[in-house]
Amino acid sequence: SQKIEQNSEALNIQEGKTATLTCNYTNYSPAYLQWYRQDPGRGPVFLLLIRENEKEKRKERLKVTFDTTLKQSLFHITASQPADSATYLCALRYSGAGSYQLTFGKGTKLSVIP
Amino acid sequence: DAGVIQSPRHEVTEMGQEVTLRCKPISGHDYLFWYRQTMMRGLELLIYFNNNVPIDDSGMPEDRFSAKMPNASFSTLKIQPSEPRDSAVYFCASSWALGVRETQYFGPGTRLLVL
Numbered sequence: 434s435q436k437i438e439q440n441s442e443a444l445n446i447q448e449g450k451t452a453t454l455t456c457n458y459t460n461y462s463p464a465y466l467q468w469y470r471q472d473p474g475r476g477p478v479f480l481l482l483i484r485e486n487e488k489e490k491r492k493e494r495l496k497v498t499f500d501t502t503l504k505q506s507l508f509h510i511t512a513s514q515p516a517d518s519a520t521y522l523c524a525l526r527y528s529g530a531g532s533y534q535l536t537f538g539k540g541t542k543l544s545v546i547p
Numbered sequence: 548d549a550g551v552i553q554s555p556r557h558e559v560t561e562m563g564q565e566v567t568l569r570c571k572p573i574s575g576h577d578y579l580f581w582y583r584q585t586m587m588r589g590l591e592l593l594i595y596f597n598n599n600v601p602i603d604d605s606g607m608p609e610d611r612f613s614a615k616m617p618n619a620s621f622s623t624l625k626i627q628p629s630e631p632r633d634s635a636v637y638f639c640a641s642s643w644a645l646g647v648r649e650t651q652y653f654g655p656g657t658r659l660l661v662l
Binding site: 464465467474475476477478479482484522526534535536537538539540 | 551589590591592603638640646647649650651652653654655656
């Protein structure tokens with residue numbers, strides 16, 4: 434079965450620095466990968482999608498990379514702010530599956546310290 | 548649009564009771580998903596619908612769980628009878644497409660506690 438690991442349960446970083454979160458997967462390469470943000474007591478909010486044939490995608494201060502050789506995606510937040518503090522989830526959609534499955538990692542809780 | 552609406556936001560019940568969770572997706576979205584989130588297992592897909600038709604319910608844990616979508620603007624997830632291990636946050640999400648144009652919009656969730 435597919436397995437997704439996000440590098441750590443929690444990450445603390447100083448305001449202004451770049452936060453880097455890791456998502457590793459096993460077995461098949463996904464057709465695409467998504468990153469979501471989840472605040473306490475709320476549902477996840479979609480941030481970015483990157484396809485298997487894309488190496489990098491950017492949106493404002495966010496950057497996602499996708500390395501199918503390493504089976505890894507990196508999620509970067511540049512010039513981090515306390516408002517970026519949240520749990521970030523990666524989710525993978527595998528091609529060729531019998532039916533739809535968007536499989537989520539357990540998330541990394543990011544705390545940006547002023 | 549008000550986004551995905553779920554009710555109730557919190558539910559406390561006793562073991563053996565029936566629980567019904569409700570969801571109103573975003574208008575125009577053809578796909579509706581039910582997820583369950585726990586600390587141990589993270590976010591898990593239970594079932595999803597396309598145009599009100601259940602497509603894949605392989606994530607439903609057992610026969611005690613059932614889901615319906617009688618029309619495009621309403622879905623229910625029912626647990627009967629409920630057990631303490633069903634305690635979790637249940638999310639409903641909707642999307643107008645699957646694939647690379649997919650964006651799932653999640654509701655605020657229903658926090659269920661079964662005593």
